[in-house]
Amino acid sequence: MWPIKLMKTYCTVAQGSRTATAPHIPVLCQEAINFLNPSQQQTFIDMTFGAGGHTRELLNSHKDIKVYALDRDPVAYDLAKCMSSEYEGRLVPMLGKFSDLPQLLDEHNVKPHSVDGMLFDFGCSSMQFDEAERGFSISKNGPLDMRMDRGHNNNAEQITAADVLAKVEETDLVKILRIYGEEKGAKKIARAIVEARTAFHKIETTKQLADLVASCLSDTPYRMDKMQRPTHVATKTFQALRIFVNNELNEINYGMILANEYLKPEGRLVAITFHSLEDTIVKRHLNGNVIEGLANPVPLKYCGHDVTHDKELVESFVSSNWKQLNKHVLVPSYEEVTRNSRSRSAKLRAAIKLK
Secondary structure, eight states: OOOOOOOOOOOOEEETTEEEOOOOOOTTHHHHHHHHOOOTTOEEEESOOTTSHHHHHHHHHOTTOEEEEEESOHHHHHHHHHHHTTTTTSEEEEESOGGGHHHHHHHTTOOTTOEEEEEEEOSOOHHHHHOGGGSOOSSSOOBSOOOTTTTGGGOTTOOOHHHHHHHOOHHHHHHHHHHHSOOTTHHHHHHHHHHHHHHTOOOOBHHHHHHHHHHHTTTOOOEEOTTSOEEOTTHHHHHHHHHHHTTHHHHHHHHHHHHHHHEEEEEEEEEEESSHHHHHHHHHHHHTOOBTTBOOSSOGGGSOSSOOOOHHHHHHOOSOOEEESOSSOBOOOHHHHHHOGGGTTOEEEEEEEOO
């Protein structure tokens, strides 16, 4: 196991009333860089910039490497713009989802089959969990938002977690919790949510939801994580809502298709996942278990509140075009997990595009 270099990025950007401060410890950072194997004059895409830990390591590895940094979170985009001033045009910030990538790269004249490496670091960033107002954290009370893009461009179709709980039918909520959260108590939780909104009030804060889930699962005071530490019983419910609100599985699936489209032959892919649904999609793409461009582990009707696919690009994706660099998933060392508890469920897969 390669030793991980703990790196913290501090960058404060004021934009209107919003301030972004990002202490950050990138997960499996040195391992990811080793698999990407950067060399001079190469071009990379960091598909999930976050606070820029992986990108900074790439840029520092050689003085002429260029990185296109994508993130759907405006705060991360602000951080990328801040960091770009240090690298004299070698870091190009881009704001958008994976499905926005073709348009964004076209604006920068980046063509298909021209990129040397792509990195995915799925899930929420530390910044998102640490800000109560984002609505991702169980331990910090705030509005039930959970939109990774904070309603970028004021898109009226971008629903919040509170919107879902206020409008979703009970049967659909059961499926969301069971499929996205792998929650065994999905029926009991969905019933409690529907009864609460009907008889009492809307569920609009993270504390209200966490307390409600805890009350209806009172026979299970806590659960154990993979390190046998107690976790809140609402953790899986929060995960399920976050995935649904952000249409994450469709975006991950499409992101993998785009990796095949934009990497040059012998280009390298690194994907870091944090739960089984993410890892299943990545694994199926790398193994060639893809039908009509789809590798989702759930039926499409439950993949999110909208579906985004480029039909021609999906149809062009036929079979596996990858040579995997690690036979088994790579996980953080005990030392890394001790230093950064949020790395505990991380899994890394790496591959080379064959043609």
